[in-house]
């Protein structure tokens with residue numbers, strides 16, 4: 001994230017606030033919830049870090065043995081954790097009701113705090129995998145390195161040096177290798193649409209600018225949604241999670257399914273942003289229920305959505321808005337979210353199949369994305385630009401999850 005300093009600043013402020021700032025949940029609970037969230041995507045990197053943070057907050061080490069060792073109140077979060085992570089459209093008021101009523105109940109403020117932590121760590125898992133970090137750190141771990149919560153990597157040699165209990169012993173800091181996309185170009189599997197073509201297409205789109213009827217726009221959205229269901233995820237189905245991850249996961253077989261193939265039993269329709277949007281609804285609700293966190297989230301979303309350096313690979317002075325919008329809206333389309341003023345036809349003009357497959361995997365099946373997939377995509381772009389795309393995956397996905405969650409909380413409160 002260090003490539004994108006303005007964004008990083010907002011990211012850290014928010015993460016710091018939800019884990020360490022004012023809020024209804026006890027600190028150890030916050031880190032445990034983060035572990036449960038990362039567990040849904042088998043993100044060992046985040047799980048390891050959050051376990052350390054949990055212990056630093058004087059969390060009960062017994063809990064780290066798994067879900068069977070935690071209080072019922074926390075365990076009750078399992079349902080909304082898995083639904084939000086994989087099929088957020090299934091969330092309804094009965095889930096919120098179950099948490100807030102009866103024994104071991106949650107206050108609504110606590111529920112919202114938990115939801116924000118869950119969404120943050122689900123989406124951060126997407127980022128970790130899509131940048132190839134999980135794999136990299138697993139390899140370092142098996143080579144005998146330990147990584148600690150400030151993200152530096154240390155060797156194990158001196159880990160029992162005298163330190164205050166709250167300090168983490170840091171011994172030798174090892175530079176984490178950084179992959180440059182240009183250093184070892186992978187053998188191309190499929191020719192990619194080059195940057196020149198992409199720029200040409202963006203130009204044509206802005207020249208064409210025709211008014212489209214609402215029905216036509218709705219049809220274009222549905223086309224993209226149906227086509228997305230035909231795009232397979234990159235990578236192969238992951239193995240069963242190792243015991244030190246699966247102990248934090250319940251109902252591991254519950255995964256993403258394509259929105260277009262959802263079961264109509266639940267009578268789920270497209271989520272229309274004109275009816276419930278972040279700007280007009282979600283933002284103020286989350287602000288009200290949880291210490292103004294909406295302001296931090298809003299700044300972060302806005303920064304990620306608008307971030308640009310006017311570059312594409314080695315080209316400068318390029319207006320990249322259309323390309324970035326196509327990525328942002330494609331991600332939300334995977335969860336059945338439609339922005340009625342966006343022409344989804346642009347997605348097909350600007351995002352080719354391999355890029356769509358990468359984005360879909362990063363968003364919906366992050367644990368399948370490997371460094372190889374990362375290398376193969378966007379070959380003419382710089383490393384920092386690939387990270388930029390992954391930041392959009394993180395933020396657009398997080399916003400999608402929060403939109404569903406907050407709409408449900410609102411329904412619970414109003415009827």
Ligand SMILES: CC(C)C[C@H](N)C(=O)O
Nearest residue numbers: 308309310311320385388
């Ligand atoms: C994702 C990238 C193509 C973004 C581009 N480098 C920009 O500055 O807008």
